[in-house]
Amino acid sequence: xxxxxxxxxxxxxxxxxxxxxxxxxxxxxHADGQNPLCGDEIAIDLAFDGDRIxxxxxxxxxxSISQASASMMAEAITGKTIxxxxxxxxxxxxxxxxxxxxxxxxxxxxxxALGDLEALQGVRRFPVRIKCADLPWATLAQxxxxxxxx
Amino acid sequence: MxxxxxxxADFPLLQREMNGRPLVYLDSAATTQKPLAVLExxxxxxxxxxxxxxxxxxxxxxxxxxxxEGARAKVAAFVHAASAREIVFTRGTTSAINTVAFGWGLYHxxxxxxxxxxxxxxHANVVPWQLVCRHTGAELIYLPFTADYQIDLxxxxxxxxxxxxxxxxxxxxxxxxxxPPVTAVAAAARAVGALTVVDAAQMTPHSxxxxxxxxxxxxxxxxxxxxxxxxxxxxxxxxxxLESMEPAEGGGEMIRDVGWNESTWADAPHRFEAGTPPIAExxxxxxxxxxxxxxxxxxxxxxxxxLTRYALERLGEVPGLTVYGPADVAQRGGAVSFTxxxxxxxxxxxxxxxxxxxxxxxxxxxxxxxxxxxVPATAxxxxxxxxxxxxxxxxxxxxxxxxxxxxxx
Ligand SMILES: Cc1ncc(COP(=O)(O)O)c(C=O)c1O
Numbered sequence: 001x002x003x004x005x006x007x008x009x010x011x012x013x014x015x016x017x018x019x020x021x022x023x024x025x026x027x028x029x030h031a032d033g034q035n036p037l038c039g040d041e042i043a044i045d046l047a048f049d050g051d052r053i054x055x056x057x058x059x060x061x062x063x064s065i066s067q068a069s070a071s072m073m074a075e076a077i078t079g080k081t082i083x084x085x086x087x088x089x090x091x092x093x094x095x096x097x098x099x100x101x102x103x104x105x106x107x108x109x110x111x112x113a114l115g116d117l118e119a120l121q122g123v124r125r126f127p128v129r130i131k132c133a134d135l136p137w138a139t140l141a142q143x144x145x146x147x148x149x150x
Numbered sequence: 151m152x153x154x155x156x157x158x159a160d161f162p163l164l165q166r167e168m169n170g171r172p173l174v175y176l177d178s179a180a181t182t183q184k185p186l187a188v189l190e191x192x193x194x195x196x197x198x199x200x201x202x203x204x205x206x207x208x209x210x211x212x213x214x215x216x217x218x219e220g221a222r223a224k225v226a227a228f229v230h231a232a233s234a235r236e237i238v239f240t241r242g243t244t245s246a247i248n249t250v251a252f253g254w255g256l257y258h259x260x261x262x263x264x265x266x267x268x269x270x271x272x273h274a275n276v277v278p279w280q281l282v283c284r285h286t287g288a289e290l291i292y293l294p295f296t297a298d299y300q301i302d303l304x305x306x307x308x309x310x311x312x313x314x315x316x317x318x319x320x321x322x323x324x325x326x327x328x329x330p331p332v333t334a335v336a337a338a339a340r341a342v343g344a345l346t347v348v349d350a351a352q353m354t355p356h357s358x359x360x361x362x363x364x365x366x367x368x369x370x371x372x373x374x375x376x377x378x379x380x381x382x383x384x385x386x387x388x389x390x391x392l393e394s395m396e397p398a399e400g401g402g403e404m405i406r407d408v409g410w411n412e413s414t415w416a417d418a419p420h421r422f423e424a425g426t427p428p429i430a431e432x433x434x435x436x437x438x439x440x441x442x443x444x445x446x447x448x449x450x451x452x453x454x455x456x457l458t459r460y461a462l463e464r465l466g467e468v469p470g471l472t473v474y475g476p477a478d479v480a481q482r483g484g485a486v487s488f489t490x491x492x493x494x495x496x497x498x499x500x501x502x503x504x505x506x507x508x509x510x511x512x513x514x515x516x517x518x519x520x521x522x523x524x525v526p527a528t529a530x531x532x533x534x535x536x537x538x539x540x541x542x543x544x545x546x547x548x549x550x551x552x553x554x555x556x557x558x559x
Contacts, residue, residue, distance in 0.1 A: 003500075003501055003504055003551070003555055004555065006500070007497070007555045007556065012556060012557065016492070037512070038496055038511070038512045038513075038527065039512055039513045039517065039520070039526050039527055040496075040526075041526070061526045062494065062496075062526065063494035063495075063496035063497050064493075064494055064497050064556075065496075065497070126500055128500075129496070129500060132496065
């Protein structure tokens with residue numbers, strides 16, 4: 001496993017030009033995530049339109065992996081239903097070996113299942129960094145708690 | 151250049167490879183590697199002398215007790231304590247500071263009193279005092295540092311008045327490497343009737359410590375940052391102060407007499423050592439100070455100063471690299487924190503790890519300080535007796551690789 005596979009161009013692009021940065025004035029859901037060990041921080045604002053995630057805004061500081069993962073996640077969940085976003089979350093965690101399951105990666109159609117997020121697969125080979133990639137997703141899970149209302 | 155490279159053979163772990171490369175261990179500020187002398191002393195204790203201390207009437211228990219108390223005497227001599235009774239064995243630096251905070255601070259501080267700390271303290275010398283403030287109504291104030299990362303002695307008189315009852319400062323910052331003039335601060339504290347608590351976690355391992363000359367009241371340090379095992383450290387305190395303090399923990403070993411509702415305490419230092427202590431660890435601690443004394447603490451200090459000067463020089467060659475800490479090696483120790491362009495320190499640590507180089511990345515348990523520095527994290531290389539110029543040299547190509555991967559021009 002070479003470092004070039006970890007620090008793929010698309011990851012550095014999301015790190016340096018994070019998508020959907022900022023805050024929502026009246027978020028329907030919000031969560032703050034921190035990794036107390038390393039100090040990485042993520043804040044997520046969500047706006048819902050019915051059962052759909054209409055808008056996402058992210059703030060945060062941290063390493064290229066946590067910040068790129070947050071940026072990619074924000075892009076991937078915008079416009080999705082809450083159920084689809086949760087499904088994506090599970091597939092991402094499966095891809096990263098954080099939880100068992102099927103990531104739905106299709107070798108014949110690279111990028112089809114998880115989009116840019118697939119670039120984070122390389123992180124699996126660096127176990128101490130998996131929690132960096134997971135931080136935005138753990139924060140999203142918190143923000144989505146209780147949504148949609150049962 | 152002092153040459154201590156022959157010592158490397160004493161450290162089995164340094165012979166390891168990491169990620170296919172010879173290990174370059176540059177994280178001794180977090181914990182140091184252990185020489186055979188320490189490993190063997192602990193092994194020998196368990197194989198030949200193991201028994202509980204201060205309890206048995208039989209000869210083996212007496213041997214264990216003598217080894218435990220002998221280690222105390224070695225540690226006492228190492229810091230020039232007036233007697234071995236001034237050394238309390240603790241779990242480490244953190245618990246040594248807590249012993250003062252909860253054994254002295256809790257009983258003597260009241261609303262309106264102040265505790266003066268510096269803005270470069272480790273969480274271990276901040277959070278215990280925050281807890282004590284919560285109980286007592288005392289408040290924390292902070293002494294800032296200057297643009298060249300020295301504590302601001304000009305601001306000291308404005309902050310240090312009769313309201314201040316405790317002054318806490320680290321003898322060497324684990325982030326900046328700054329070694330403040332502890333003697334001068336302790337004298338100023340004494341003049342207003344305040345006690346000085348020195349966090350010597352990074353000081354005592356790296357230069358000669360003489361508590362008589364220092365003029366402080368308490369000194370906290372830990373074995374694992376000075377070639378000894380984890381799980382043990384020491385609090386040095388002036389005996390009359392220790393004798394006036396309450397124990398922060400109760401249990402066996404620390405009592406004189408126990409009734410149903412009340413108990414009386416043993417004398418210092420055993421008053422502060424409730425329960426079965428880390429006996430083999432104390433023996434290892436003693437072996438570590440023997441090892442360091444044999445090398446000579448002046449020699450240790452000289453070696454690290456030279457290595458630090460060399461590291462600052464070499465790191466200065468790296469475009470985009472910023473060092474956080476004093477430039478003058480006469481006023482600093484061998485913990486060198488830095489950032490490189492917009493590459494996050496965790497990414498640097500991962501990249502260096504692939505070259506077999508172990509550095510620390512993060513806030514190094516000094517979050518308030520990093521807020522002042524304006525960066526969420528730094529990378530830190532730190533040195534000890536076994537490090538060489540080659541270890542410093544190894545950083546250069548690894549940092550160049552980081553710049554390539556991140557496209558930093
Ligand atoms: C300056 C300083 N103080 C206190 C500590 C705490 O030491 P320990 O965690 O061994 O109790 C450390 C080490 O992390 C340190 O560097």
